[in-house]
Amino acid sequence: MKRKILIVDDEWNMRNLLKIYLSNDYEITEAVDGIEALRLVKTSDFDLILLDIMLPQMTGWEVCKEIRGMKSTPILMLTARNELKDKVQGLEVGADDYLIKPFEPEELLARVKALLRRVDLNTDQKEKILSFGSGKLIIEIESRKVLIDSETLEFTPKEFELLYTIASNPKRVFTREVLLDILWGFNDSRDARTVDTHIKNIRVKVKEKGFNYLPIETVWGVGYKFKLPDDSYES
Structure with missing residues (x-):
């Protein structure tokens, strides 16, 4: 059975690109904003969440904080900004990793696999x-x-x-x-x-x-x- 990934991004082009990279190995669900993402997280279980920072209505940081109040699903934040303070803020509200746009598909796949592997390892060893x-x-x-x-x-x-x-x-x-x-x-x-x-x-x-x-x-x-x-x- 394929692992489930939620993609949260308001740009169709980015969501489609991520689907192209990931859909062969993972089951993909999409959300166009934070409100939809939180609704999906409340009603479904995902193995990983790809979360853009610059979203309408709620920022990715706000969405991440809300998710962390409900579930421990790994969160990989996506952003076009490369400032250290943004990275630290994301990590402090509960993100597990951070990927700067634009990125190579090999790097995305490596980050996704590493997060899922770390969760499996932690679960097995506890x-x-x-x-x-x-x-x-x-x-x-x-x-x-x-x-x-x-x-x-x-x-x-x-x-x-x-x-x-x-x-x-x-x-x-x-x-x-x-x-x-x-x-x-x-x-x-x-x-x-x-x-x-x-x-x-x-x-x-x-x-x-x-x-x-x-x-x-x-x-x-x-x-x-x-x-x-x-x-x-x-x-």
Whole structure:
């Protein structure tokens, strides 16, 4: 069975070009704007979403953020703009990769295959439940839930993936570049603040629940590592 890809672009020529490149290997669905894209995402399951940034009514960034509130489907953003701030903004709202127009078909196919392969690999390697501190912190993989003292915390898909990656290797110190490579598929040091932003969001959400416990701690000059819950934190 073919994997399903949603193409979101208001330009017919671009949608048609993408279909030409991808339709042999994938089942293609099209949306001409963000409103239609969100309707399709709510009612159907896709393996990958190709999302243009410059859309009518809603920007691709806004659409990406809305999708991330619902599903963890990989998102490859497409843009004619090559500014670093645009790339960082897309990654911060939950995009998995970024492709600059115009692009060669070989590069598009390689990015698509890499995203789908990374999702398959992550799914195969994950344990179903991680539990720490006699159940004080529980990470449920299939339901994508995080609980501290039985209190559920709401994380975006990328925040969940980041916490899971670090928690599943509790003795390892991760550099920003390694985390970028694992979770976003590249390790450009210029985008390191993307990692910092997601970790800050995780910490803020934990504190907002009233817990004096940070599951990810900073190793100064190196990166980040997991912190085990213990009796010293307050709830």
